Amino acid sequence: MSDSIAYNDAILALDRAHVLHPITEFAKHEAGADRLFVGGKGLELQLADGRSVIDGFSGLFNINVGHGRQEIGDAVAEQMRKLAYYPSFWGFANEPAALLAERLVGLLPSDRSLKHVLFTTSGSETNEANFRMAKAYHAVRGHLNKTKIISRRWAFHGATRAAVGATGIDAYHALIDRDPSHIHVAPPYCYRCEFGKTHPGCGLPCAEDLERTLAREGPDTVAAFVVEPVMGTGGIVVPPPDYFAAIADICRRNDVLLILDEVITGFGRTGRWFGMEHWDVKPDLVSLAKGISSGYLPLGAAVISDEVYETLRDKTPKGLPFMFGLTYNNHPACCAAGLANLDIIENENLVDNAREVGRYLLDQLREKFGDSPIVGEIRGIGMLAALEIVRDREAKTPFPNLADPAWIAARAFDRGLIARALFQCVGLAPPLCATTGDIDRIVATLEDIWPEAEQRFLSEAA
Numbered sequence: 446m447s448d449s450i451a452y453n454d455a456i457l458a459l460d461r462a463h464v465l466h467p468i469t470e471f472a473k474h475e476a477g478a479d480r481l482f483v484g485g486k487g488l489e490l491q492l493a494d495g496r497s498v499i500d501g502f503s504g505l506f507n508i509n510v511g512h513g514r515q516e517i518g519d520a521v522a523e524q525m526r527k528l529a530y531y532p533s534f535w536g537f538a539n540e541p542a543a544l545l546a547e548r549l550v551g552l553l554p555s556d557r558s559l560k561h562v563l564f565t566t567s568g569s570e571t572n573e574a575n576f577r578m579a580k581a582y583h584a585v586r587g588h589l590n591k592t593k594i595i596s597r598r599w600a601f602h603g604a605t606r607a608a609v610g611a612t613g614i615d616a617y618h619a620l621i622d623r624d625p626s627h628i629h630v631a632p633p634y635c636y637r638c639e640f641g642k643t644h645p646g647c648g649l650p651c652a653e654d655l656e657r658t659l660a661r662e663g664p665d666t667v668a669a670f671v672v673e674p675v676m677g678t679g680g681i682v683v684p685p686p687d688y689f690a691a692i693a694d695i696c697r698r699n700d701v702l703l704i705l706d707e708v709i710t711g712f713g714r715t716g717r718w719f720g721m722e723h724w725d726v727k728p729d730l731v732s733l734a735k736g737i738s739s740g741y742l743p744l745g746a747a748v749i750s751d752e753v754y755e756t757l758r759d760k761t762p763k764g765l766p767f768m769f770g771l772t773y774n775n776h777p778a779c780c781a782a783g784l785a786n787l788d789i790i791e792n793e794n795l796v797d798n799a800r801e802v803g804r805y806l807l808d809q810l811r812e813k814f815g816d817s818p819i820v821g822e823i824r825g826i827g828m829l830a831a832l833e834i835v836r837d838r839e840a841k842t843p844f845p846n847l848a849d850p851a852w853i854a855a856r857a858f859d860r861g862l863i864a865r866a867l868f869q870c871v872g873l874a875p876p877l878c879a880t881t882g883d884i885d886r887i888v889a890t891l892e893d894i895w896p897e898a899e900q901r902f903l904s905e906a907a
């Protein structure tokens with residue numbers, strides 16, 4: 446036992462000395478990181494020190510089928526024994542990519558003509574690919590200036606060059622200049638409406654902001670508008686029911702392609718296979734990742750409409766290939782993980798479970814925290830939920846210190862629950878296989894720490 450403690454301590458020392466962690470303060474990490482994960486089953490994660498915690502956030506919104514699924518490991522091992530990897534450049538095909546593409550096309554709503562897929566290994570890469578295809582679509586039609594990408598404040602679209610350009614969260618742009626080809630407009634964040642209006646009856650000024658911005662920039666300079674069906678990292682922002690029809694109409698009238706970033710909302714997270722099914726919206730391009738493989742191997746997918754595909758096929762000058770390619774596009778082992786993951790989602794009815802158990806989660810949160818003086822709003826859809834933390838419910842004043850929701854997440858971890866601070870919110874996104882019993886445990890842990898959180902925050906605010 447003491448040998449294994451010494452070994453784990455040595456691993457942590459190596460990590461502190463050599464591993465760079467995303468979204469982590471280097472100095473803080475070097476001073477004392479002590480969380481070494483060694484196993485997982487369902488919603489439970491095991492730490493090397495013997496503790497176990499319940500994963501209330503599915504890793505990073507992505508472990509839709511839960512931890513420790515043997516069948517995904519088996520499928521990947523079998524594929525790796527046959528053919529671990531060969532590039533798909535120059536038209537070279539492989540079995541898992543072809544089968545997964547067909548499966549995806551069958552799962553996407555059939556009336557939206559989404560039939561062509563490029564697999565990537567992340568959400569950021571997928572958005573890069575879709576932005577590039579959107580610009581190429583306009584270029585081959587002779588509109589060479591249609592290159593700008595519009596997105597929304599509070600959006601998260603990834604961390605690579607163009608994906609972070611589209612990201613509308615200020616912290617991601619600290620120290621490094623913003624890319625001027627990316628423009629941000631108002632989000633449909635009704636709780637914090639930038640125009641001080643209330644839905645319904647507001648006239649959707651957030652959609653009007655897109656129209657105004659297009660007029661200002663010149664529609665002949667804009668390639669695409671990219672949106673998350675439900676904003677995830679920005680605080681689980683569910684749009685009002687008429688929002689998508691309004692923005693789709695504005696895009697259509699201005700010859701601007703609509704890209705739906707379903708990286709979080711795809712594969713059952715919202716209680717439907719894809720977020721777009723909640724609204725009558727026909728995207729031109731769709732970005733997928735995360736739940737497509739539940740994180741067992743890195744996988745993403747850019748899906749394009751028939752109109753975009755046929756335009757690129759027919760109007761690209763002869764002899765010029767599609768000049769985008771990543772070594773690991775259409776990776777056979779990653780696609781094998783995707784296929785096995787989809788089998789689990791289908792066989793265990795996890796999309797229906799996400800809808801039903803997700804409703805229970807939201808009801809429980811509203812029942813237990815609805816009257817808390819530090820909770821401004823509780824919102825969600827499917828297995829996505831957020832509590833918006835405020836110092837004054839009437840005035841909706843956020844705490845000036847964004848570390849406050851992070852304090853709640855840290856305290857929850859000490860009590861055995863992983864929740865996540867989403868800027869001004871505390872977010873929950875349990876695996877889609879969660880039961881109502883799991884939700885009771887998650888909610889009970891938050892209830893445990895809540896009196897201390899209220900006391901601490903309200904005395905800070907006084």
Ligand SMILES: Cc1ncc(COP(=O)(O)O)c(C=O)c1O
Pocket residue numbers: 505566567568569570572601602603604673677678706707708709734735
């Ligand atoms: C909506 C959305 N798009 C894109 C990304 C980027 O995905 P990745 O981290 O796999 O590059 C994320 C990641 O959280 C996301 O939430």
